[in-house]
Amino acid sequence: MFKKPIVLNGKAPKFVQIQEDLINKILNYDILYDDKIPSETELMTYYNVSRHTVRMALLNLQKENFIRKEHGKGSFCNYIADKGHESKTILVLTTYISDYIFPFVISGIEKELTARGYNMMVACTQNDKIKEAQILKNLLTQNIAALIIEPTRSADPNANSALIQELQNKGVKVIFLNAEYSDISAPFVRLDDEKLSYDLTKLGINLGHKSIHGIFKKDDLQGIRREAGFFKAIEESENLENYRTVTYTTVTKHIVPLDYVKTQIKNNTHPTLFICYNDEIAVDVIRAINECGLKCPEDISVLSFDDSTLAYTSSPNITSVVHPKEKLGKLVASNAISMVEDNAKLENIILTSDISIKKSCINIYQ
Template identity: 40%
Template sequence: MTQQTKYNMVKEKIIEWITSGKVRAGEKIYSESNLVKKFGVSRHTVRLAIGDLVHEGWLYREQGAGTFCSGRKLQNKLPENKSPNTNTKNIGVITTYISDYIFPSIIKGIESYLTEQGYSLTFACTDNDIEKEKQCLQSMLNRNIDGLIVEPTKSSSYNPNINFFFEFEQSKIPYLMINQFYPQLVPPHIIVNDQKGGFIATEHLINLGHQKIMGIFKADDLQGVYRMQGFIKAHRENNLTLSPELIINFSTEEQHHLLIDKVKKLLLTSETMPTGIICYNDQVAISVLNCLRELNLRVPEDISIVGFDDSFLAEATETKLTSVTHPKIELGIQAAKWIVSAVENQNIKGNEHSIVYEPELVLRNSTGLVKNDKLITT
């Protein structure tokens, strides 16, 4: 028997186990050693066969655990008039973070609707790390999900993981991007108009008389890029000279200590002291508030601050933050409705049914008027 014949025999036998139900979705198959003994072939032949079955979607590997039946191919072979058991429908949800900031509210919205519709959920987070995103996407492909809701990772530059989304498309697994999206894919998405958010936040301070405004923006996510665009646009439309030294960009890796060090250094050394600060989000705004206290600068008497997302943090401190709204729970619900419709109808394509929320500004006491070089709270 030639190696090619042995190789095909191993493949066909494993496929027979899967299609007959001897090995079910999620169950582990025999180890390489057992398969070598069972079929009387070389380990190389077994590895070739297993590798092919993984590539074709019959099996998936979990590092350190073994090789498992995916069930995806079997599901795709169901007759057209026979739908899979709705109890087995599973939606994957990948966000950059899960347990903090606005993400619990978004996930609550997703979970409430999907659970009501009888769907199960598989959660994962990337910590805004490209390698972790790769692992999450591979895991979702292996877990036989029916649809995917995903918040992209470091979306402002080319992402090397977009090939996974082509695999979802080839497998007819619908996916939806939230909060931001990969522009290379032009995918369906639900986002906030971040440029408008940056614009209305900045124009609010300009209307209060501020002319020297610091902008703090995240550089590796599109949200930060668009919010910065709004910041710049507001200066231009109000014929206000922009001070480039007052713009601070930061990366995911810098968002804690290094970012505040940058802010503190600028406030201590710049010849242009800002009277207002636009922050990428409320988390950054809270960190800046703490920094200003250390420098004995008062908010809003010395410096006004605007946050973004109108999160619970906006009212968590003595100084209540003026902040740009984010739909949070509503966005989660709409994302869940979209993915259910896509799974059940399979007629949603491209960005035809994308949603863009228009943000508003919620005024609190972290901003005030500039008058005679002093601030008057509103």
């Protein structure tokens, strides 16, 4: 789109022509929301103009909220184009997009929205509340029908409550994914994290493990609920010799679990089973076990959540709770459409699932 230079031959000043050309590209879906705008140097070459002319055009586009500038990163499209008067665009705002299980969830959302004639826009917060605030502020000027939002660090106070409520006051339907903000009146679709953690912990106990440690994330509700399910199963069991949990945050996820496991092994206080918040952590735990000269599951077993591709590529394959990724995506998309088309007040949906048994946890009794 920006590869072959064009000639500006209109009567208007060149910066105005550049501005109008970029707006047309945005309105015609050539540039989508959150797409990176070419650099000033690239635009100078494309339009055959000076840097000053490019900067004038970009400054005007920023003032009109068609683009936004991010320090050290460049300019990004800040406008969600929509062809109709009534918006058929639903924005999906997740903590991440391309990592872990998120592509499968987003794929489920996209399939349902496309089948029902809706456009999908995707943005991510990178689990950063400041980034979440920036995106929500930008949405206030856009024409969207609904917002599917995965809360950012959902166990922490909701700093962006007013922005979400302002969107609702404008008529934007809001539905939560994976967790929820308790101070916002909106339905959610999520897993029954507490029950699934209870089931996973019970599996370990039934396999004879009496020394069990849990590793859980403390800045999102999934982690809080999974830790609660862990302790519920522990409290119902007898004759356990050693049990405890350690928690970490988004920032420390690749530091605290590794250090904890290595310290436990070094001090010879390690359990026979680690129950991990998700497969990413489980992979790190298995690596720590190996680096300490022990083996999984012969010396220490591991159980986990999400049954992601990591559970199958890890050695050993990890026994993990199955996350109904695409199903979850389709459900939240279908409910978002019902809210838009029927103004429906929906009940919350809490999904359960199964455990995929693989090779990371041994039976102590055998």
